[in-house]
Amino acid sequence: MAYSVDFNLRPIMELELESLRGDDTAQDSMKGTGLESGSRETLEMEVLTTEGRDRLASQMSDVRERADERSEESIQTNLLVRKRWSTTTLRVLSSMPSRSIGQQSRLEIISQCNIRSTQLRRYHRQTQDVSLSSRPSIRGYGIEADSEDVCEEETKRQELVNNLQSLSAGDRVRLLRATPLSLAEKTKLRKLVFSDKVGQSLLSSQVPCCSLLKRALCHIWFGCLFILSSLQLWQVALKRLGGRFGTGVLSYFLFIRTLLLFNVFLFLINGLFLVLPQAIYPPLHTPSSHRVTGLELFTGTGYLSNSLMFYGYYTNSTINTSCRPDEATAGTGCGTTSDPHMMAYNIPLAYCFTIGITFFITGIVLVYSMSKSFGRSFRVFKSQGNMAIKVFCSWDFKVSKKMSVRMQSENITTQLKELLSEVKGGEEEKGRLSGMAVHLLAWSISLGSTFFCALGIHCFAKYMHLRRLEDAEGEVSVLHEARLLALPGVVSCGNLLLPGLFNLVSWMENFNSPIVRLYVSIFRNLLLKVSILGVLCYHWLGKIAAEPEQHGLQCWESFVGQELYRFLLVDFIFTALYTVFGEFIWKLGLLFTPLLPAVQILKLLLLFHMKKSSLLVNCQASRKPWRASQMSTLFISLLCFPSFLGAIVSVTYTILTIKPSSGCGPFRNLPFMFHSGKQWAQELKSTNHKLAWLNWVHHCLVENPLFLFLLAGVFLMVIYIHTQVLDGQRKTISLLQKQIENEGKDKKFLITSLQAIHEKRQYPLSPSSRPQGSEV
């Protein structure tokens, strides 16, 4: 039977306690008895001792445990119930180091700071001193041998000052900042540390020139950060949202802001390398007559189809910067030149490389942010419950409005009650079979509806293409152009309605925990989106690209680009919430529509302001609990896997297997798009021998499977090593926990023995003396 001796001081006389708290000298003198500062250091000390002592200690505590449970148990109960604690015991209890941290004990905090500064100093100096290295953590305590020093605090403070003076400036600042002392105390410390450096600021002591440079760089860096932080986008709006709705909702808007900044960056790259050169030296096109109606902005046809927006506008030749536009001949750029000093800008190559680098940078950024946020939320030792975490960590201090505070309280109450009921009735398996049947029904409904939706879109797309062919034979009218928007409209409707159906279905199911429900719903939505996108890609890349003449298209890439543009706009109008869909669309569209990031930027700006106003106007915080950090991991991984990978796959398929159209675009007259790269490699070999090694490198590394094999092998080995390290850490953690538990038992035993001894002295003839045998 687990018997726990509770050191709850409340049933004991509180008057004595009050007098003790005001009695600082008593506390200090107790500290002087050489009690270790902090249970953490005690633990460290234990770990350092030899195995023999460990074994003995554990055996001793085992013995004590058994003794506890057998004979002394009842006596101890009697002790607690009948007698009071003596003043000595109370004094010892209240001045225990593990409890005195909370009592504004400056001495305790200064000791901690001392230890940390000594460790820092040792780390930086890396002394070879043998005497220091023998038992470093004990030496680091700075425990004085002459412990009846009344001004122990003074000595500790002096020691801390000495330690701080020997640290570097940056470390000193960081250490002082991170110490939980009051600002008045820190000011005093700082004055003591710098008493010999009067008149100089922290960062301007006599330093060698390399740290002068470092200091200058630091200044520049902080200046940049300051500028950036003052320019931060939507700062005021985000603060208002955070104050009203909490950290969870805020994470969604921070996500939108991240996406926007990312799009701006990509737009700059695209714009500088691709759009700008082509805009400065436009290719000649035969002018076509288009009536200007307002609908062009939505359909992307008309005068927009022969503009910088779409693939078809870009020339397939090299621009030479010396020639003037009026000398240009159609289709061949500015003519060939044999002058090697003129700057040539190869548009098809630029197109290829820009798109490639864009995807590469996107991939790197996504993987990096995913790994960072995963690392933040990963915990080595997963303990069983999370009620303690919920109680200690769930209060969001950002929330300041009264209504939101009340809502937060209600949320927390609901969550706590849910957790409690889970713990109570967790093992009940009522109606397992009927639960299974309901789950099966729900899954079949959702999968079936997804399948039918995809099938419907497939048939509708085919029908729309036939209608478009018919329309193209006749007169171009506004109605025909508007029909182009029908397919995006239907797809967006499906995107909007079906998730509602999924919600309904999951409401009737009975899930064990809300997080399972969340993941199931996300999976179903994702499946829906992926199947719709698969059907659309099949249409665009499989049908239209393969046989463009059958569909009556001169330039199928521009057509696909226009379709993507329309989808982006209509998706925004219909389903402003589901940005995952939009993300895929614009990534795929990057190949066919280089200016798409600009459209996406506008869309995100509008989205932010729309969502913000709707939230603030509706003034109703969400009733569902949000776990902010896990949500942001989820968002980023949703961005990465379906949209980015899917887009990469589609783009690679396009580049490698589909024949570009012969009438337009930078890759006309080539068998496949990637041939432009191959052509350039050939040219390089023949013209510039110095760079021919690039070709060789590419041939050896990328096309050779052995290299990739080795890389994968090294990668797997690294993963294996990390898993083993984690395993070891988990074992260590559980061992240390057991050790701490045993230490706690030792402490209990010692305190009750202390009390018993005191009582024996006080009341030697009392009838309740222990049967341990010793009398008087």
Next chain:
Amino acid sequence: MGTTASQLGKDLLSEYQELTFLTKQEILLAHKRYSELLSKEDRNLTSVPMEKVLSLPELKSNPFRKRICHVFSTSDMKDGSLTFEDFLDLLSAFSDSATLEIKSHYAFRIFDFDDDGTLDGGDLEKLVNCLTGKTEDTRLTPEEMRQLISNILEESDIDKDGTVNLSEFQHVISRSPDFVRAKSLFCRTA
């Protein structure tokens, strides 16, 4: 120390910048807000009484506001009044760039209602009552409260002495990634 002066001295400002997690902008804003709290009172006062601090909009509805004032107050009378430096301490501990250690240290002290250095059953009960609100229908029943407290102690009390001390508290906190983000208060006060 110039706390009631209308402007902060330059070296004082840089000293505060070094010792806290606040930027220069934030310190100046804090000074402005603090002066506003003092404006109706006698200018010679160096500390603002607790009632005035509790009237700040960010703290008004916070159930832990009294504890926050008591924890950060360095006055000898233990009445929760804050000097300007205490106020800066408060903002610094609750700012976005404060370390986890600082936040957990102060969070522990805020949750320690009886100031005895550990979170025992009584402290945990008061904490849960603060979290769940004042109205009757949101409070937990005594049965639920008892079970909740015993579960919390089971999960977080490693040395099994019936209380949660600072190290155990920090250990629990380190398992939650949301802690740092949620424990930020108004930093860029507008």
